[in-house]
Amino acid sequence: MKHFAILPALALIAACATPQEQCINTASNEVRNIRTGISTAQGNIARGYAIFKSRESYEVVDVCYDKDKKPYTCYNTEYRTIESPVSINVAEERRKLANLKKRLPAATRLMNKSVASCRVQFPE
Structure with a gap:
């Protein structure tokens, strides 16, 4: 990432x-x-061995606000890098x-x- x-x-x-x-x-x-x-x-x-890197998305629960600044539960997408060994x-x-x-x-x-x-x- x-x-x-x-x-x-x-x-x-x-x-x-x-x-x-x-x-x-x-x-x-x-x-x-x-x-x-x-x-x-x-x-x-x-x-x-080599290292393969891939980017993976995942959802996180967050607090968002509407136009009147009222909070509500929402989901945001975040990303992480996954490293995996690969034979060579x-x-x-x-x-x-x-x-x-x-x-x-x-x-x-x-x-x-x-x-x-x-x-x-x-x-x-």
């Missing part, structure tokens, strides 16, 4: 970013995604990790060139 609450805040921050910051953020996406994948794969290998093929996860680590240097070089280009294109 924490991740879902962060998304609107990130959208607001992105909307307030300067053109240079937006360009750099876009240029950094691939490296960020690869690093996230590496971290996830390492965690999965260390645990021996550890050998396949190791291959995926090796591939991600192999892709990282080239992606980092491309990111560095793109960030330099962003700084030239959008000086601050």
Whole structure:
């Protein structure tokens, strides 16, 4: 649930970013995604299983107020994140990790060139 609450805040921050910051953020996406994948794969290998996250809604009893400010019982929908273990093929996860680590240097070089280009294109 924490991740879902962060998304609107990130959208607001992105909307307030300067053109240079937006360009750099876009240029950094691939490296960020690869690093996230590496971290996830390492965690999965260390645990021996992956973690599947799902969002589940549930109803809670609450007190609401009508237009005359009279209280009445109502139901509100709230959400929680459920984490479940999922079996993985550890050998396949190791291959995926090796591939991600192999892709990282080239992606980092491309990111560095793109960030330099962003700084030239959008000086601050």
